[in-house]
Amino acid sequence: MTRMRIPTLFATLALLLGACAGAGPAATAAPTTEADIDITGPVSLTLWHALTSDPQKAALEAAVKKFNDTNGKGITITPVVQGNYTQLYQKTLGAIQAGALPEIVHAYESQVADYQKAAVVIDLEPYMNSAKNGLTKASQDDIYKPYFDTNRFPQYGNQLLSFPFTKSLFVMYTNEDVLKAAGIASTPKTWAEFETAVMKTTQKDASGKTTRYGWAQPLDASNFNAQVMSMGGNIMSADNKTVAWDGKEGLAVLQMYDRLWKGGYAYTPTGFDWQNDFAASKLAFTMGSTSSRPFIAGAMKTPVAWNVGVPPQTDPTKPRTVMYGANIAVLKSTPQKQLASWLFVKWFSDQAQTADWGTKSYYMPVRKAAATDEALKSYWTSKDPQGKQAFDVIGSSIPEPNVRGQQEIRDVIFDMLTKVTTGKATPEAAIKDAGQKANDILKANQ
Amino acid sequence: MSGGAIAQSERAASRRRRGLIENAQAYLFLLPAIAFLGLFKILPAVYAVYISFFRWDVVQGAFRGLDNYFDILWQNSTRSQAWWQSLSTTVTYALITVPFEIAIALVVAYVLFQKLRGRDIYRTIYYLPYVTSTVAAATVFFYVFHPQYGIVNQLLGSIGITGLKWFQEPDGIFQMIGNALGVAVPDWAAGPSLALVGVAIFSIWHFLGFQILIFLGGLGNIPLEYYEAAKLDGANQWQLFRRITLPLLSPQIFFVFTIATIGVLRAFNEIFILTNGGPLDTTRTVTLLLFKTFFQQGQIGLGSAMGVLLTLVILAFTLFQFRILGRRVEYG
Numbered sequence: 001m002t003r004m005r006i007p008t009l010f011a012t013l014a015l016l017l018g019a020c021a022g023a024g025p026a027a028t029a030a031p032t033t034e035a036d037i038d039i040t041g042p043v044s045l046t047l048w049h050a051l052t053s054d055p056q057k058a059a060l061e062a063a064v065k066k067f068n069d070t071n072g073k074g075i076t077i078t079p080v081v082q083g084n085y086t087q088l089y090q091k092t093l094g095a096i097q098a099g100a101l102p103e104i105v106h107a108y109e110s111q112v113a114d115y116q117k118a119a120v121v122i123d124l125e126p127y128m129n130s131a132k133n134g135l136t137k138a139s140q141d142d143i144y145k146p147y148f149d150t151n152r153f154p155q156y157g158n159q160l161l162s163f164p165f166t167k168s169l170f171v172m173y174t175n176e177d178v179l180k181a182a183g184i185a186s187t188p189k190t191w192a193e194f195e196t197a198v199m200k201t202t203q204k205d206a207s208g209k210t211t212r213y214g215w216a217q218p219l220d221a222s223n224f225n226a227q228v229m230s231m232g233g234n235i236m237s238a239d240n241k242t243v244a245w246d247g248k249e250g251l252a253v254l255q256m257y258d259r260l261w262k263g264g265y266a267y268t269p270t271g272f273d274w275q276n277d278f279a280a281s282k283l284a285f286t287m288g289s290t291s292s293r294p295f296i297a298g299a300m301k302t303p304v305a306w307n308v309g310v311p312p313q314t315d316p317t318k319p320r321t322v323m324y325g326a327n328i329a330v331l332k333s334t335p336q337k338q339l340a341s342w343l344f345v346k347w348f349s350d351q352a353q354t355a356d357w358g359t360k361s362y363y364m365p366v367r368k369a370a371a372t373d374e375a376l377k378s379y380w381t382s383k384d385p386q387g388k389q390a391f392d393v394i395g396s397s398i399p400e401p402n403v404r405g406q407q408e409i410r411d412v413i414f415d416m417l418t419k420v421t422t423g424k425a426t427p428e429a430a431i432k433d434a435g436q437k438a439n440d441i442l443k444a445n446q
Numbered sequence: 447m448s449g450g451a452i453a454q455s456e457r458a459a460s461r462r463r464r465g466l467i468e469n470a471q472a473y474l475f476l477l478p479a480i481a482f483l484g485l486f487k488i489l490p491a492v493y494a495v496y497i498s499f500f501r502w503d504v505v506q507g508a509f510r511g512l513d514n515y516f517d518i519l520w521q522n523s524t525r526s527q528a529w530w531q532s533l534s535t536t537v538t539y540a541l542i543t544v545p546f547e548i549a550i551a552l553v554v555a556y557v558l559f560q561k562l563r564g565r566d567i568y569r570t571i572y573y574l575p576y577v578t579s580t581v582a583a584a585t586v587f588f589y590v591f592h593p594q595y596g597i598v599n600q601l602l603g604s605i606g607i608t609g610l611k612w613f614q615e616p617d618g619i620f621q622m623i624g625n626a627l628g629v630a631v632p633d634w635a636a637g638p639s640l641a642l643v644g645v646a647i648f649s650i651w652h653f654l655g656f657q658i659l660i661f662l663g664g665l666g667n668i669p670l671e672y673y674e675a676a677k678l679d680g681a682n683q684w685q686l687f688r689r690i691t692l693p694l695l696s697p698q699i700f701f702v703f704t705i706a707t708i709g710v711l712r713a714f715n716e717i718f719i720l721t722n723g724g725p726l727d728t729t730r731t732v733t734l735l736l737f738k739t740f741f742q743q744g745q746i747g748l749g750s751a752m753g754v755l756l757t758l759v760i761l762a763f764t765l766f767q768f769r770i771l772g773r774r775v776e777y778g
Contacts, residue, residue, distance in 0.1 A: 090741045093504065114744045117504040270592055270614065407742050418725050422616055440524060 034335040035130035035342070042074035043340040049106035050088045050326070051166070051361075052081055055294070059360035067347055075340045077104070085111075085326065096120055101331045103341045108326050109402035112162045113153055115329065122330040123159040127342040135346060142367045143349065146323050150399030154240060162327035163345045164366045168290045169397050170226035170322040171390055172312065176305035178212070178284040187309060191231065194285070194312040195256060201284035202265045215266040216274035216286045217257075219417040221410035223287060225400055226322035227253045232314045236401045241442060243409065246435025249314075254420050254427035261421045268421055275299050278306070287311055289324050290390040294362050297386075308386040310393050323397035325363065358387065364394060405445035409438045491757075494750040502747035514751035529752070531727065532735040533759065538638050539731055540710045543646045547706055548699065551654050555661035556691065569662070576655035584719035587648045588613065615640035616725040639728035641721050648716055653709065657702045664698035665691070696775045704767050711760050732756045 047064065051057045064079050080102070082088040089111050095101045096118045107115065115121050128134045140148075147164040174187045182201040188194040198214030205211050217223065225235050225245065233249025236242070260266035269277075275292065277283040279299035290308065310319040328348075330341040347353060349366055355373035358365040362384075370376055371391065380388040400406075416434035419425040425433070498514055501507035513521070518529045558569055575583060591598050591612040599610055615622075618636025625631075638646075672690050681689065692699075714733040717723065723730035723738070730738075736756065740749025 086741060093741070093744065093746075096504065114504050117744075268614065270594070271588070273592070273594065411738070414724070415726055418616070422614075422725065424616060424726065437524070444524075 033126045033130070034338060035127040035134065036132045037335055037339060039073040039075065039336060039340055039343070041336075042076070043336055045075065045077045045104060045337060045341055045344070046102040047077050047079045047104040047106070047328075047344075048082045048088060048092065048102040049079055050082065050085045051106075052084060056166070056361045056363070057081065059357065062360070063348065063353060063357065064344075067344055071343065071347070073340070073343070075343065077344055089114075101333070103331060103333050103337050104344065105329050105331060106165060106326055107162065107329055109150060109153075109162070109399070110404075110406045112151075112327065112329050113155065113402055113404060115331070116153070116156055116161055120332050121161045122332060122338055122341075123161060124163060124330065124342060124345070125160040127330075127339070127346075128160065133339060133343065133346070135349075142351075142369050144366060144368065144394050144397075146394070146397050146399055147366050150323060150402065151327055153402060155403060162329040163349065165326055165328035165348070165363075166361070167323065167325035167327075167364045167366060169324060169364060169390060169393050170222060170287065171290050171308045171310065171393055172285060172287045173278060173292070173296065174307050174309070175278055175281055175284050176307060177281050180305075182284070187307060188312050189316040191252075191256065191312045191314060195260065198260055198265050198285060199263070204264065208264075210264045210267075212282050212284075213265065213267050213277070214284045215260060216269045216277060216283050217266060218274070218288060219268055219414055219421065220288075221413035222322055222324060222400060224250075224253060224413050224417060226287070226311060229320040229322060229398060230311045230313045232320075236403070240401065240403050241446065243435055243438045243442065245413075246431050246438070250435075251427055251431050254416070254431055257417065257420050258427050262423065279304060290364060290393075291324075291362050293384065293386050293390065297384075306386070308389040308393075310396050319393075319396040321393060321397050323394075323399045358391070359384075362387070364391065403442070403445075405441040408441045412437045412441070494753055497747055498751035498754050500747045502745075502750070504744050504746065507747070510747070514748050515755065518748065518751055518755065525748070528727075528730075528735055529732075529755075532730050532732045535642065535727075535729065536711060536731040536733075536759075539642060539646060539713070539729075540707055542638055542643065543649050543710050544703065544706045546646075547650045547653060547657060548702055550650065551657035551702070552661055552695075552699070554654070555658045555665060556687065558658065559662060559665045569658070572658050573655035575652045578652075580652065580715040581719055583652055584648060584716045587651075588720055591644055610640065612644045613641050613721050614725050615644075616728045619643055639725070641725055642729045645717055645720050645729055648720060649710065649713065652716065653706070657706065660698050660702050661695065664695045668694045693776050697777055700767075700771055700775045703771065704764060707763055707767065708760055711756070711763065732759070 049060060051060050061079055064077050068076050082091045085108060088106065092101075092105055092107070092111070092115060096115065101120060105115070112121060128140065143164070147167065148160070151160055151162045151164065152158045153161050172187075176187075178201050179185075179187070179197065182197075184197050184200060188197045200214070201212070202210060202214040203212040228235060228245045228249045231249040231252055233247055234244040237244050257266070261268075269286075272295065274283060274286050275296050276299050278286055279296055279301070281304060293308065296306070310321050313319050328345055330338055330345065332338070333341075348357070351367050351369045351373060354365040354367050355370040355376040357363060358370060358376055359379040365371075365373075365376065380391075412434050416430045419430045420427050424430075497506075499509060499511060501510050501514075517525050520526050554572060558565060558572070562568065590596050593599060593609075593611045593614065596612070598612070599608070602608070602610060616639050617625075618631075618638060619640055620635055620637035621631045621633075622640060623631075668691065672694075673686055676686055676690060712733060713731065714737065717729055717731060717734055718737070721729040723734040732752065733756070736749050736752040739745045739752060
C-alpha cells in the first residue's frame with residue numbers, strides 16, 4: 001500500500017505543479033522582450049549629465065528627486081555632473097574603455113553615434129512600444145515628430161538610441177524698441193526684409209564708427225545650417241554621402257554675411273556680449289538658441305520690448321529652422337536597470353514633467369499637450385511670453401544631421417564663416433573649399 | 447685559513463650584508479614614488495604607444511602598424527596638413543614666448559634683487575599670476591583684451607590705435623603693421639597672427655613669476671666679493687651683469703630655458719580658453735589638434751599617435767638644448 005501511495009503522491013504533485021506552471025501564461029502574457037519584464041527589487045542608477053549650473057542643474061536634481069520619491073518601484077537615480085558636454089563625452093569614452101558605464105547619459109546625437117560604435121547604447125524602440133512599460137500610440141504622437149527624427153540613427157538601422165532631453169531651437173531675437181525707433185513696423189519675415197532692417201537699424205557716428213549694430217551673429221555651424229534651411233536649402237544630400245549646404249542657398253547666406261560685415265552693419269560677438277548689447281538696445285537682431293531667453297531678460301536693466309520667432313525665410317509660408325540640444329541615452333547594463341532607466345526617461349517626457357521642465361530649465365517641452373498645461377500657460381503669461389513664442393516654433397524645426405564626421409564638418413563650417421566675415425576669402429571661394437573638405441571628411445568616415 | 451683571514455672575510459660579508467640591507471631600504475623608500483610614476487605616468491604612456499598602432503575609433507579596431515603615423519606625417523593630406531601647420535604654430539609660439547619670457551624675467555629678477563624699498567611686495571606681485579589658476583587668469587585676460595570693451599583697446603584707442611580684434615584676429619602682425627604703414631607684406635612674411643601674439647602675451651605674464659623666482663635664487667648664490675672686486679677694477683653695471691651675473695646665472699638660465707620650452711610645447715589650457723585654436727586655426731598648436739582628434743572626433747588611435755610624435759618632438763628639442771646650450775653652462 002505504502003509502495004502505491006508514494007508514486008501516487010508524486011504524480012499528484014507533478015500534476016499540481018504542471019497545472020500551476022501552466023496557469024501563468026493564461027493569466028498574463030509571457031514576457032517577450034526585456035522591455036516587458038517587471039522591476040523586482042530596488043534598483044540604483046547613475047545619470048551622467050552636463051548641466052553644470054543653475055537653474056538647469058537645480059531643475060534636473062528636483063525632477064530626479066521627485067521621480068525617486070514617487071516611482072513606487074524602488075528605483076533611485078543619482079544625477080552626477082560630469083562637466084560640460086565635451087568633458088562628459090571624454091569621461092564616457094573613458095568609461096567605455098574601462099567597461100564601467102553609467103546607466104543613463106546625457107549626449108548630443110553625434111556622441112550617441114560614437115558610443116554605439118562600442119555597441120553600448122540600448123535601442124529604446126522596444127521599450128517605447130512595450131504594451132506593459134511603453135507609451136501608447138496617442139502618447140507617442142503627442143511628442144513632436146522632429147524629436148524622434150533626431151534620435152533615430154540611420155547608420156544603425158534607424159534605431160531609437162536616445163530620447164529628447166535638453167532641447168532648444170534656433171530662433172531670431174528681435175528688439176522691437178530698436179525697430180520702432182528706426183521706423184520699422186514689424187519683425188521682418190523674409191531675408192530681403194531682414195537685410196533692409198539690419199541696415200536701417202544700424203547707427204554710425206560722424207567718424208563712420210558703428211555705435212549700434214543691426215545684427216550680431218555668433219559664428220556657429222548650427223546657425224549656418226538653420227539659415228541655409230530657412231533659405232530653402234538642405235544640409236545633406238538625400239543619401240547622406242555628401243553635404244548639400246554648399247549649394248546656392250549656402251552661398252546666399254555667405255554673401256549676405258559678406259555684405260553686412262563689410263558694411264559695418266553686423267558683427268561677430270565675443271563671448272556673450274551680444275546679450276548685453278541686445279538688452280541695452282544697442283542691437284536690433286540676433287539669432288541663436290531659445291535657451292538664451294533668461295540671460296537676455298536678466299541683462300535688461302530697463303524694460304525692453306522684444307520677441308522670439310523663426311528666422312527670416314525665403315518662403316514664410318513654410319518656415320524651417322534647426323532643432324538644437326542634447327538627448328538622453330540608456331546604456332547597456334542589466335535588464336532590470338535598463339528597464340528602470342527607460343521608466344525614468346518615459347516619466348521625464350510625461351506631460352506634467354515636460355511642462356514643469358519648460359518652466360524651470362528654459363528648455364523646450366517635448367509634447368504638444370504641454371501647451372495646455374495650466375502651470376506652463378500661467379508661467380508663459382506672467383514671466384516668459386517669449387517662451388510661448390519659442391514653443392510655437394517647434395513644429396518648424398528640423399534636426400541637424402547625425403552622421404559620422406559631423407563634428408569635424410562643424411569645424412570646417414566655422415572656419416568658412418570666419419574666412420568670409422574677416423574678409424580672408426570670398427563667399428564663393430570659401431564655400432567651394434569648405435564643401436570639398438566636408439565631403440572628404442564624409443568619405444573618410446563611410 | 448688563518449684567524450685574521452677569517453675575520454677579514456667575515457667583515458667583508460658583513461659589509462655586503464649591510465650594503466644589501468641599505469640598498470633594499472633605499473628601494474623600499476623609492477617604491478611608492480616608482481609605483482605612482484609607473485601607474486599614472488609610464489603605464490598610460492606605454493598604453494598610448496600601443497593604442498597608436500591600431501585603428502581605435504572609440505573601440506579597438508584593426509592593427510595598423512605605423513599607418514597612423516604615416517597618415518599624420520604625409521599619407522593623408524588633410525591630416526598631414528593639419529599636423530605640420532600645428533607643429534609650425536607650436537614652434538612659432540615657442541619662439542615668440544620663451545626668449546621674451548626669459549629676458550623679461552632676468553631683467554625683473556635683477557631689479558628685484560637690488561635693495562629696493564618694498565622689494566618683497568613687488569616680488570609677491572610678480573609671483574601672484576603664477577599661483578593663479580590658468581583657466582581663471584585666461585578668462586580675465588579674455589575680457590581685458592575684449593575688442594569692444596577691453597581695457598587694452600581703450601588704452602590703445604587713446605593713442606590712436608583702434609579696432610584690434612586680438613583673439614579673433616587671424617592676420618599676421620607684420621602684415622597688420624604693413625597695412626597700417628601702407629606697405630604690402632607678402633603672405634609668407636605675414637608673421638604670427640595677432641591672436642597667437644595675444645596668447646603669448648598671456649603666457650609670458652602668467653609664467654613670469656616662476657622664472658623670476660628661479661633667477662632670484664641663482665642671484666643669491668653669486669658671491670658678492672666678485673662684484674666688489676670687479677668694481678675695484680672699474681667695471682660698470684653692464685660689465686658686472688655681462689661678465690659676472692650672466693655666466694654665473696647660466697645654470698638657472700639653462701634650466702628655465704629647458705623647462706619653459708617644454709611647457710610651451712605642451713601648452714593647452716590658456717590656448718583652449720582664449721582662442722580654442724582659432725581664428726582660422728592660427729593658434730591651433732599640436733596639443734589642440736591632439737585634443738580635437740582624440741576627444742572631439744573620437745579618433746583615439748590617431749590622437750595617441752600624435753601624442754607620441756609630440757613627445758618625440760619635445761625630446762628632440764630638449765636633446766638639442768642639452769647638446770648646444772648645455773656646453774655653455776658654467777657650474778660653479
